[in-house]
Amino acid sequence: MMDRRRFLTAAAFGGSAIGLSGCKILDGLSSIDHPLRNIMEAANGLTYRTQRLLGGDALAPEFTAADIRQGQKPNGSINPDDADYVDFGAGGFANWRLRVIGAVEAPQEYSLAQLQAMPARTQITRHDCVEGWSCIAKWTGVQLSRVLDAARPKAEARFVVFHCMDTIERSLSGLVKYYESIDMRDAVHPQTILAYGLNDAALPVANGAPLRVRVERQLGYKMAKYLHTIELVAGIEGFGDGNGSYWADRGYDWYAGI
Ligand SMILES: Nc1nc2c(c(=O)[nH]1)N[C@H]1C(S)=C(S)[C@@H](COP(=O)(O)O)O[C@H]1N2
């Protein structure tokens, strides 16, 4: 299969119509994605649809321990002062639970120890922040697909919403908690993990303790930290300002493919 970046380059140079008309020229090829149309129009539909057209399951590059040059640079919220978070942290996260709810047959609740007892996946990957920096780090966690399987998603489940404990914004209109969402394709991707370990140690508070998601084929802001609930939904318009993520609500692409 053709490398995705090369395909995108070829697509971009293959016809000026693509460049001029945005992603419209691909519309006829992506009728299977029809229910997602509104989201894709609002997001960067070219990369989203191109990746799905190509199968959507390519792996992000993985590196070796020698490629880890520094600790994972913390960004965004790095020390939540939300009361529930502070309480969980003070207790070593023993009382913290991850809830799996929404369009599922069997809602679940996990302690950190229960997640750590599930089969683990470790991967050394590069984190690319939209601000322009990258870090290679070693992440350990449980594949999201295992957690979703246990909850038995209903047929209508199309997206996974990640609810976080940190207040990312305090404005006149109130407090805003960080949230994110991905589609089921990325959710069941083998490298999409719920990480509790970073560089062979427990995930630090600054990087999202006790649990954060890794979505290795997208930009850093998709990788929600400080998780407390995973919600399966048919549509993402019911959260925040309706764009599927804290940063998408502020103008960034919902689909942040790299
Ligand atoms: N809950 C939560 N998740 C978040 C953020 C945040 O502020 N709050 N920032 C995002 C951004 S922009 C980036 S680059 C990464 C940073 O992860 P790190 O602190 O482990 O480097 O987390 C993402 N996930």
Ligand SMILES: [Mo]
């Ligand atoms: Mo970021």
